[in-house]
Structure formats: structure tokens, C-alpha cells
Amino acid sequence: MIQLENISKKYTTKKGTIEAVKDVSLHVKKGEIHGVIGYSGAGKSTLIRCVNLLEAPTAGKVRLNDKEFTELSKAQLLAERKNIGMIFQGFNLLKTATVGDNIAIPLKLIGVKPSDIAARVDKYLEIVGLTDKKNAFPGQLSGGQKQRVAIARALAQEPDVLLSDEATSALDPETTESILDLLLKINAEFGITILLITHEMQVIQRICDHVYVMEAGEIVEDGPVIDLFSQPKHKTTRSFLNTISQRKLSKEFVDNLKKTGSVLRLTFRGEATGDPVLAAVSKEFNVKPNILTANIMELKNGVIGNLDVHMAGEKEEVARSLAFLEAQGVVIEDWDDQYGKN
Numbered sequence: 001m002i003q004l005e006n007i008s009k010k011y012t013t014k015k016g017t018i019e020a021v022k023d024v025s026l027h028v029k030k031g032e033i034h035g036v037i038g039y040s041g042a043g044k045s046t047l048i049r050c051v052n053l054l055e056a057p058t059a060g061k062v063r064l065n066d067k068e069f070t071e072l073s074k075a076q077l078l079a080e081r082k083n084i085g086m087i088f089q090g091f092n093l094l095k096t097a098t099v100g101d102n103i104a105i106p107l108k109l110i111g112v113k114p115s116d117i118a119a120r121v122d123k124y125l126e127i128v129g130l131t132d133k134k135n136a137f138p139g140q141l142s143g144g145q146k147q148r149v150a151i152a153r154a155l156a157q158e159p160d161v162l163l164s165d166e167a168t169s170a171l172d173p174e175t176t177e178s179i180l181d182l183l184l185k186i187n188a189e190f191g192i193t194i195l196l197i198t199h200e201m202q203v204i205q206r207i208c209d210h211v212y213v214m215e216a217g218e219i220v221e222d223g224p225v226i227d228l229f230s231q232p233k234h235k236t237t238r239s240f241l242n243t244i245s246q247r248k249l250s251k252e253f254v255d256n257l258k259k260t261g262s263v264l265r266l267t268f269r270g271e272a273t274g275d276p277v278l279a280a281v282s283k284e285f286n287v288k289p290n291i292l293t294a295n296i297m298e299l300k301n302g303v304i305g306n307l308d309v310h311m312a313g314e315k316e317e318v319a320r321s322l323a324f325l326e327a328q329g330v331v332i333e334d335w336d337d338q339y340g341k342n
């Protein structure tokens with residue numbers, strides 16, 4: 001559905017050339033939700049704006065529904081853009097127009113028949129739960145309600161693809177949850193394909209199938225969300241994961257525990273929790289596992305459990321117990337390697 005092939009974007013400024021995006025490729029299949037996460041300046045906005053050619057890439061190809069966007073004429077591109085809805089952090093609503101008109105005006109501009117416009121406005125306001133706000137002005141709405149209007153406006157074009165540029169970044173955590181629920185609902189009901197950019201790992205956790213971690217213009221790691229959350233490889237991915245885990249152990253505390261055993265992070269995929277396997281460890285081996293922190297993350301496509309554990313015992317016995325845990329499908333990482341330096 002959305003294919004970016006070797007996209008690069010350079011900006012030439014007085015101070016020199018900035019490579020905002022470097023050789024990025026991604027493929028979002030129909031009906032999937034993919035997220036690009038990165039810190040400020042990573043190149044996320046530039047990348048997402050390359051999808052609908054709001055930003056022309058310096059190199060690379062953009063393909064949507066097998067159409068080569070980079071080779072279309074201006075008129076063809078305008079026509080194809082109807083297929084792409086977009087929502088923004090700042091909502092981009094017209095302040096002097098009512099909610100209903102905010103949805104109707106773009107429909108007029110893209111040539112929807114006047115008789116269809118009123119029906120679409122009502123339909124999509126109902127979907128986002130704002131039927132009663134049709135005659136209100138944006139200034140009379142909360143941030144969450146404004147984003148719902150923006151989502152209704154994007155959906156009313158009946159696009160195949162929705163691009164989301166930090167859509168929840170200006171919202172409080174509860175409102176963020178409700179907007180993410182709405183995005184999941186429209187993805188499920190209309191099969192709309194979503195590509196989003198964010199700096200919030202909980203957005204990736206809650207709604208994405210696939211995640212790309214971006215840094216200094218490049219994708220440094222990507223994969224299905226469940227894989228990246230259970231076995232992150234890049235330090236930036238780990239650092240983002242730490243933003244949603246409540247586990248905070250001090251290095252001093254861990255170093256002290258290491259005198260009497262190993263301190264490990266155990267990751268369990270699926271519904272299984274760590275308790276039964278750890279009970280088996282203390283029964284089968286001369287090792288005493290102590291749970292230091294525990295965390296369960298619900299993802300769009302599964303559940304991951306993490307335990308930070310102190311395995312008290314002789315080195316060889318601890319090693320035997322770890323081989324046993326690995327055979328049960330538990331991912332084991334040394335705590336210090338992974339998290340001590342954050």
C-alpha cells in the first residue's frame with residue numbers, strides 16, 4: 001500500500017546541507033498500522049511529509065497503491081492526494097468556520113457533489129462522537145474534541161491511507177487513550193492503512209503492528225512491535241522502552257546484589273507470566289530467584305511480561321537454571337548490559 005524506497009531528503013541552508021532523511025525504506029501493507037518513533041530532530045516529520053510529497057524527496061521513490069508518486073504530474077498528484085488523509089499535532093482547523101464547515105469545505109475543494117457533502121459531514125461526525133458539536137466553533141472545543149474533528153475531516157475524504165503527524169502529542173494521557181481507541185476503531189471498521197510518527201512509545205505500544213526507530217535521519221531498527229518490545233537491539237529502542245516501564249533500579253543497588261548472584265531481565269511473550277517458571281527454578285535448582293520489578297505490557301498484537309530478577313546462587317547453578325529458562329522460551333538479558341547506563 002505505502003512503499004518508500006531509499007528516500008533521502010537534504011535541505012540546503014546558509015550553514016550548509018542538512019540530511020534530514022537518509023536512505024529510508026518502509027512498506028506498510030493494506031490495513032496495517034505502522035509507527036515511526038524518534039527523538040526531536042530525527043527526521044520523522046520530513047519523512048511523513050515525503051509520503052504525500054508535501055516535501056519532495058531528494059532521492060528515492062514513493063509508491064502508493066502501486067502508483068509511482070514521484071513520477072506523477074501536478075494534476076495527477078492532486079487527484080491522488082484525495083486518497084491520503086492527514087492529521088496533525090496542532091489540528092489545523094479553521095477557527096472561523098463551524099465544526100461542520102471544517103469538514104465540508106475540503107470536500108467542496110476536492111469536488112464532492114454538494115448533495116453528498118451534508119451526508120458525509122453527519123456520517124463522520126457520528127463516527128467520531130461529535131454529532132452535537134456540528135455548529136460549534138473550534139475555540140469552543142477541548143483538544144481531544146478538536147483532534148476528533150480533524151479525524152472526521154480526514155475520513156470524510158474517504159481515503160485509503162491516514163498519515164498522523166504527532167496527533168496525540170498535545171493531548172493529556174486520558175485524551176490520548178481515547179484518540180488512539182478511535183484510530184484503532186477506524187482502522188478496524190474501514191480497513192484504513194495508517195502511518196504515524198510519534199515520540200511516545202505508548203502510542204506504538206497501543207496501536208501499531210510494526211515500528212521503525214529513527215535517529216539522525218536513519219531507521220536504526222524496525223520490526224513487528226512484539227519483537228522490538230521483547231528483544232530490543234538498538235540503544236535508542238531500549239531508551240524509548242524505558243519511558244514506558246516503571247522499573248527503575250539504581251546501579252548501586254544492582255551492583256550490590258551482583259555480589260551474591262546475577263541480576264537479569266527476563267522477558268516472557270504471550271499470556272504466560274513468570275511466576276510458574278520461577279517457582280520451577282527454585283524447586284529444580286539450588287537457586288533462589290527474587291523478583292525485583294515486574295511489568296506487563298499489552299500490545300496491539302499480544303502481551304509481553306518483563307521481570308527484573310536477582311538469581312541468588314553459585315555461578316554454575318545459576319547458569320544451569322538460565323539454560324532451563326531459555327528452553328522455556330524466556331528471553332534473558334544481563335541487567336547491566338541493557339539498562340545500567342540509562
Ligand SMILES: Nc1ncnc2c1ncn2[C@@H]1O[C@H](COP(=O)(O)OP(=O)(O)OP(=O)(O)O)[C@@H](O)[C@H]1O
Binds near residue numbers: 044047
Ligand atoms: N525546511 C527545512 N529547512 C532546513 N532544515 C530543515 C527543514 N525541515 C527540517 N529541517 C531539519 O531536518 C532535521 C529533521 O527535522 P524533522 O522536523 O523532520 O525532525 P522530527 O523528528 O520531526 O523532529 P520533531 O519531533 O522536533 O518535529 C532537523 O535537523 C531539522 O532542523
